Amino acid sequence: MQRDDISIEPTSIKGLRPTSTLFAALHGDLMLHSWWDPVAAESDAYSLFVARSAAMGWLADAAENGVCGFWGMNDAGRDLVSQSQPPRVAWFQVSLTEPIPADQPLPVQPFLACAGDVVARMGKLRLEAVQVLLPVQCLPAPSGIDAVWTLLRSIGWFADGNPHLSTPVRATLDGGQSPSIRSAAPRIFQWMREVKQDVFACDSFSLMDDPVLLKPAVIDELWLGPAHHRVTFHGTLAEWSLDAVGWLAAFLASASSQHGVSTPLMLTVSRAERPVSRVE
Secondary structure (H helix, E strand, O other), rough: OOOOOOOOOOOOOOOEEEEEEEEEEEEEEEEEEEOOOOOOOOOOOHHHHHHHHHHHOOOOOOEOOOOOEEEEOOOOOOOOOOOOOEEEEEEEEEEEEHHHHHHHOOHHHHHHHHHHHHHHHHHEEEEEEEEEEEHHHOOOOOHHHHHHHHHOOOOOHHHOOOOOOOOOEEEEEEOOOOOOOHHHHHHHHHHHHHHOOOOEEEEEEEOOOOOOOOOEEEHHOOOOOOOOOOEEEEEEOOOOOOHHHHHHHHHHHHHHOOOOOOEEEEEEEEEEOOOOOOOO
């Protein structure tokens, strides 16, 4: 039986630090392709993720002139049995190359794109929620406007999407034992309302202790767990896809860094049934 709590220790790769862990878990329903036999298949989630990220130039490669690529591989897996609701279907863990350039956000968008490609090799995913560990501390302190500008330059990708695909979502950031995200939440909310972008329209935020949709799936040592201090941002995402969730995750990480958060954050993004009134 696959465990719901991952306790993989980050591997030691030249140029990488254990504190740079980026983790993602995909939750929903996975209908396997008729031709995909998980027992007989030569590839698994780990090998497929390595192959895909290498093909895209995202896998770290220690070279004489330094480390190239976004990340070094730690581990990955597909869940045959999951106790969480919605069920977890797959998880991926990498260590980011550092330092991250001042004009670059956390590479969550390519990370989730790679994870999505891996799962698509196996079957068709009906995505219900995504959990991502954001190593905000890896960003230059604080993350500058250049990183945000890099994200804003990419929003044209979502510009001509089907407007009927826009989805109400709730994005919960948990700082674990650090209260900094709760202190920064009002300023982050105001800042997001002022930034001109159509990927995520943030309507409100809540500091209430809303029920946790998903328990953190990594050991406490990889962030500042256990879960405790959290804030939930409510709004509308341009489309319900790993691509849009990845953009939102990177955007929230940069926004948090700009407003004084310098510790890891556990992000959970899920579809919302209805808008929630703002509570401060």
